[in-house]
Amino acid sequence: MLVLKCSMKLQMLEKMLMQNFPESRKVYGALLNINRGNPFRMEVVVDSWPDFKVVITRRQMEMDDLDHYTNAYAVFYKDLQAYQELLANTDTINWEQIFQIQGLQDGLYEVSNTVATSKQVDVKLSSFQMFILPDPDMLPDVRTQYVQSLAYLDVSHASLLNETWSRGGNEQCQRYIANLICCFPSICVLDDNGHPVSWSLTDQFATLIHTYTLSEHRRKGYNRLVATMLAKKLQSQGFPVQGNILEENIPAITLFKSMNCQFLPCRFLRLIHTPFRFLASPDL
16 A cells, blocks of 8 residues: 655546546546645555556544544545555554545445455445536626625635535534535525525535535526526636535436536445444444
8 A cells, every 4th residue: 555645646646537527527536636635635645656447535633433424535546456455554544433435436336345344344335427528618608697696615604505405404414514615616696694505515526515505595596596606616726526416306307417517437435334333332
């Protein structure tokens, strides 16, 4: 296992990963953030260099053992056996925590489940459709009377976002969202009292997440507005426009298709790993 710290090697890795789209996109998004200031304090692990078979991005420092939002790994591999060996290495993954692994490749769940079983860890799989916007210049026009109400999200909004996110509702998520707001591009529509009614933000993998409008403010085009404006912001900063949607979320799929987004043939997988010792906890 090697931790890549050399900036030249990390820049080289960016170009290498581009040759392995779409399966490498999650790792690529994390690497872009690392190479552009690393606000989320992440690092890159490989099995070897330069002829790597596995790349894993991870947080540099230990976090709350219950915070699988922050304790998140993105993986890309060229050899499944090499990935399994690196995954089992406790120097690579902290198996004492609740954590998640993200990726877009066949075999990801099966290998994780095999290793997790040997370490007395439960694995929960979620599958998503992943989309990209190849050309943000093709975004539909969103001229609207609400443009003057656009703003960036503020950490004071983290509580509202935590309450409304299907993955949220806990203190770890609220802390994570506040960190994302501080580190990465976001956008929202404010009402007359300065409160967010619609928003979208990006995560440590350069992915659009939690595009949402409060129920009483829907059917005004807000979701399209915030998604489009954030996409243009990402484009201006040299980031890809990409996101994940649960397969049953038909309204979101319809929205992003109407924005000329391209849905990838490979599924995005999120695997939440929970050590058995935490499963009996009433707080989980």
